[in-house]
Amino acid sequence: MSSQDVAxxxxxxxxxxxxxxxxxxxxxxxxxxxxxxxTRQVELLQAELVRAQHDVLTTRDHIIGLESENVRLxxxxxxxxxxxxxxxxxxxxxxxxxxxxxxxxxxxxxKLKEVLASRAWRVGRVLTRTKTPGV
Amino acid sequence: xxxxxxxxxxxxxxxxxxxxxxxxxxxxxxxxEDWEWILVDDCSPEPGVLELLHGYAERDxxxxxxxxxxxxxxxxxxxxxxxxxRGQFVALLDHDDLLTPDALTRNAxxxxxxxxxxxxxxxxxxxxxxxxxxxxxxxxMWSPERLRGQMYTSHLSVIRTELLREVGGFREGYDGSQDHxxxxxxxxxxxxxxxxxxxxxHWRVVxxxxxxxxxxxxxxxxxxxxxxxxxxxxxGLAAEVDYGPHPGLYNLRRRLDPTMRVSLVIPTIGKSxxxxxxxxxxxVEAVRTVIERTRHQNLEIVVVYDxxxxxxxxxxxxxxxxxxxxxxxxxxxFNYSRKMNLGVLHSTGERLVLLNDDxxxxxxDWLEDLVxxxxxxxxxxxxxxxxxxxxxxxxxxxxYNRGHYLHPYIGEPGDSPGRFGELMxxxxxxxxxxxxxxxxxxxxxxxGGLTETLPLNFNDVDLCYKVxxxxxxxxxxATSELFHFESRTRERVVEAWEKDAAVARWGRPxxxxxxxxxxxxxxxxxxxxGRKA
Numbered sequence: 001m002s003s004q005d006v007a008x009x010x011x012x013x014x015x016x017x018x019x020x021x022x023x024x025x026x027x028x029x030x031x032x033x034x035x036x037x038x039t040r041q042v043e044l045l046q047a048e049l050v051r052a053q054h055d056v057l058t059t060r061d062h063i064i065g066l067e068s069e070n071v072r073l074x075x076x077x078x079x080x081x082x083x084x085x086x087x088x089x090x091x092x093x094x095x096x097x098x099x100x101x102x103x104x105x106x107x108x109x110x111k112l113k114e115v116l117a118s119r120a121w122r123v124g125r126v127l128t129r130t131k132t133p134g135v
Numbered sequence: 136x137x138x139x140x141x142x143x144x145x146x147x148x149x150x151x152x153x154x155x156x157x158x159x160x161x162x163x164x165x166x167x168e169d170w171e172w173i174l175v176d177d178c179s180p181e182p183g184v185l186e187l188l189h190g191y192a193e194r195d196x197x198x199x200x201x202x203x204x205x206x207x208x209x210x211x212x213x214x215x216x217x218x219x220x221r222g223q224f225v226a227l228l229d230h231d232d233l234l235t236p237d238a239l240t241r242n243a244x245x246x247x248x249x250x251x252x253x254x255x256x257x258x259x260x261x262x263x264x265x266x267x268x269x270x271x272x273x274x275x276m277w278s279p280e281r282l283r284g285q286m287y288t289s290h291l292s293v294i295r296t297e298l299l300r301e302v303g304g305f306r307e308g309y310d311g312s313q314d315h316x317x318x319x320x321x322x323x324x325x326x327x328x329x330x331x332x333x334x335x336x337h338w339r340v341v342x343x344x345x346x347x348x349x350x351x352x353x354x355x356x357x358x359x360x361x362x363x364x365x366x367x368x369x370x371g372l373a374a375e376v377d378y379g380p381h382p383g384l385y386n387l388r389r390r391l392d393p394t395m396r397v398s399l400v401i402p403t404i405g406k407s408x409x410x411x412x413x414x415x416x417x418x419v420e421a422v423r424t425v426i427e428r429t430r431h432q433n434l435e436i437v438v439v440y441d442x443x444x445x446x447x448x449x450x451x452x453x454x455x456x457x458x459x460x461x462x463x464x465x466x467x468x469f470n471y472s473r474k475m476n477l478g479v480l481h482s483t484g485e486r487l488v489l490l491n492d493d494x495x496x497x498x499x500d501w502l503e504d505l506v507x508x509x510x511x512x513x514x515x516x517x518x519x520x521x522x523x524x525x526x527x528x529x530x531x532x533x534x535y536n537r538g539h540y541l542h543p544y545i546g547e548p549g550d551s552p553g554r555f556g557e558l559m560x561x562x563x564x565x566x567x568x569x570x571x572x573x574x575x576x577x578x579x580x581x582x583g584g585l586t587e588t589l590p591l592n593f594n595d596v597d598l599c600y601k602v603x604x605x606x607x608x609x610x611x612x613a614t615s616e617l618f619h620f621e622s623r624t625r626e627r628v629v630e631a632w633e634k635d636a637a638v639a640r641w642g643r644p645x646x647x648x649x650x651x652x653x654x655x656x657x658x659x660x661x662x663x664x665g666r667k668a
Binding site: 058069 | 476477480481580581582583584585586587588597600601604639640641642
């Protein structure tokens with residue numbers, strides 16, 4: 001909210017013609033220019049006071065609202081942070097598992113190649129007249 | 136042997152032996168083992184009772200039997216038990232009731248979590264003669280106002296021994312409500328009170344017992360009223376305790392200092408409608424009933440009106456309220472919150488009552504009962520019991536459950552007692568509607584009044600959250616009764632963003648700790664709109 005908005009809002013708070021308790025009885029009793037000027041000044045000051053009090057009220061509301069939102073969001077952030085840490089740890093474990101599996105696969109492939117290249121394998125294949133799939 | 140954590144105290148007087156054996160079995164089945172059990176036989180005429188108790192005591196060194204020489208009734212017998220305890224906490228168990236196996240374990244966990252706890256209570260249900268469990272009482276979190284209305288903490292109560300002895304144990308002369316009297320005195324001094332939201336106790340229903348029939352012990356109601364009055368007097372509250380509509384319930388009738396200025400702030404647009412077959416201008420009816428049915432004279436009625444309000448209506452208001460009336464014009468676009476804030480800024484009372492224009496006062500002491508609790512410094516806001524014109528319930532406190540802001544009991548018959556009498560006694564609530572709510576002036580300013588970011592709906596919900604966020608209790612007052620002709624003054628429209636804004640500030644509403652599920656039923660509860668005049 002800009003300061004101009006605030007000014008606009010506050011103008012709404014100075015309604016003309018507030019009738020205080022007992023206003024009926026008092027109407028018409030104020031006479032004389034000096035008294036009128038003083039009355040007007042009091043009204044202006046009262047309006048100023050209402051503006052200031054309203055500012056305090058709405059500011060306080062914003063502060064409490066923001067504080068609450070802040071606390072809530074911090075809690076959410078902490079919860080999400082814990083989830084990130086948890087997921088990160090899980091990812092690390094999975095990567096380690098993957099590396100182990102890759103090493104095992106690599107070792108198995110190497111052994112297979114060695115078997116396929118061995119004399120025993122070749123002789124066996126000739127004798128059994130079979131073909132090794134994919135070779 | 137080192138002192139145990141728990142001392143269970145049970146006064147025994149002639150129970151059926153099979154029932155007593157069940158009680159013993161429930162204690163022996165505890166998963167937590169650091170306890171002793173003081174069984175005080177109050178001269179049971181049936182010799183088998185004492186034999187049975189001694190038999191168990193011989194088999195388990197944790198069980199001790201105290202034999203009274205005369206029949207002294209429950210207060211004396213219980214106090215003899217308290218004199219004998221060695222444990223840090225006393226758990227009170229009746230001779231025919233049952234503990235759940237985890238009862239002491241759950242209490243021990245809470246004591247470990249909150250080392251300064253002095254009083255613990257938990258949920259309970261009833262057990263019939265056929266062993267059936269029913270009537271589960273899901274209790275609210277610590278509610279001092281409710282404890283003045285009924286003995287709701289009841290079973291299972293666990294009290295720090297040091298504090299129990301400090302307050303002098305049970306008091307003579309309060310038979311039948313001696314536990315209520317004790318709870319009132321203990322909680323006044325307790326550093327921390329913890330509610331365990333689990334059923335840890337089965338209260339046995341036998342014909343003629345208080346569990347079966349609240350009318351069974353009329354003397355208990357008399358003693359209970361006196362116990363509550365004693366607390367009111369000890370705390371210096373300006374109130375008389377009255378019997379409630381049902382045995383075991385109590386109502387506080389508050390007195391208001393005549394010098395206390397009370398400002399009623401009423402927003403209006405001067406609408407009218409048919410109510411009870413009569414054409415009524417709402418604000419005129421509201422002010423008329425306020426003037427006619429309010430004893431307190433130090434009143435100021437601030438009416439904040441929009442320009443469409445007919446001049447004749449303002450004239451009628453002047454006639455009815457005379458010099459009590461303050462008229463404040465409101466020319467900005469509709470914003471209920473700003474209207475009310477403006478009204479408050481033009482008021483002078485130390486107590487504020489926020490009032491919709493579509494209400495009509497029903498009960499004689501509505502204002503005294505509504506405003507009185509605010510004399511307690513930790514009460515930040517109070518709300519009234521509101522009825523539709525059909526005499527059904529419109530408002531009995533908010534409940535924030537299942538993602539919604541709810542009006543529990545909406546549409547219930549007006550004379551319904553509610554679950555465990557909660558429609559007939561004052562009690563703490565998560566929130567109350569601003570259609571009729573009271574606050575201290577300083578509290579209203581402390582929390583920033585009604586938020587103007589919510590011009591129509593949920594601004595009262597937000598106000599209640601703010602009040603509680605500052606550590607105050609909100610009290611719903613059952614004896615402050617008004618009619619509320621809701622939604623006849625303005626079309627009820629709830630925008631999604633309004634709820635989103637409330638949720639953004641305070642989080643999703645769920646697990647209300649004062650009005651716990653299933654007390655709020657999905658069928659009956661309706662969303663609160665917080666709609667205003």
